[in-house]
Amino acid sequence: MRIGTLGNGLMTEALAGQWVRAGHDVMVGGRDAGRAGEVAKRIGAVAGSLAEAAAYGEVVLLGVPAEVAVDVARMVPAGRTVIDCTNALDHRDFTLAQPATAEAISRAVPEVRVVKAFNLAADSVWRNPPAGLGVPICGDDGVEVVAELVRDLGCVPVAAGGLVRAKLLEATAALAxxxxxxxxxVRGMFPPLADAFGTVLPGQS
Ligand SMILES: NC(=O)c1ccc[n+]([C@@H]2O[C@H](COP(=O)([O-])OP(=O)(O)OC[C@H]3O[C@@H](n4cnc5c(N)ncnc54)[C@H](OP(=O)(O)O)[C@@H]3O)[C@@H](O)[C@H]2O)c1
Structure with missing residues (x-):
């Protein structure tokens, strides 16, 4: 599929690099043609402006600081899927500097499909993810296409609910x-819950 990135930073290079290797066509979009071009060259993509990458992608990775995410997302044409990987982290106390970024994007640009994913792990993880890593995804529409992009990394998509729950993913990242x-x-924090709820979980029998 055609993927555009808004941003040419660490997350873009890590994730889009994987998607190029998986056979997707990627345009790295940046506000500085030189920086976008360098990243595109390293990962085997093409480069463009932010607006060009927004127009190019059937799926658009929003790889910019959370505080500008809403404004930058306004460039994305209607009907596209926007992957929001941002974390609005307040580094002073590791809380959230702004609540519910993904929902704010969706409210500002309701004609795009906002999906929260990839915000729980660092770019260094996405460059070489451990096989089978679970990747929670929150969204109302566009979730399946993002799940495919998760699988392209050798990871496992985890349906984590609708966009209303994206704020929980954002808070989970800050906590972790x-x-x-x-x-x-944090690695041992989530043991199986089968005993507690009496349910059989996927992968257990
Ligand atoms: N890195 C991680 O481990 C990690 C993990 C999970 C989530 N995230 C989240 O992912 C997002 C991207 O992180 P990153 O590490 O890739 O950041 P980064 O390496 O600092 O790159 C940020 C990108 O955003 C662009 N940018 C900054 N301000 C902009 C503006 N006002 N308008 C347009 N573009 C702007 C920068 O462009 P220039 O190159 O022109 O400055 C750069 O391309 C952040 O929200 C972060 O919280 C990061």
């Missing part, structure tokens, strides 16, 4: 990053 930064380890 805060724990990592303070020297903790």
């Amino acid at each position: 990053i805060g724990i990592w930064v303070s020297g903790g380890d």
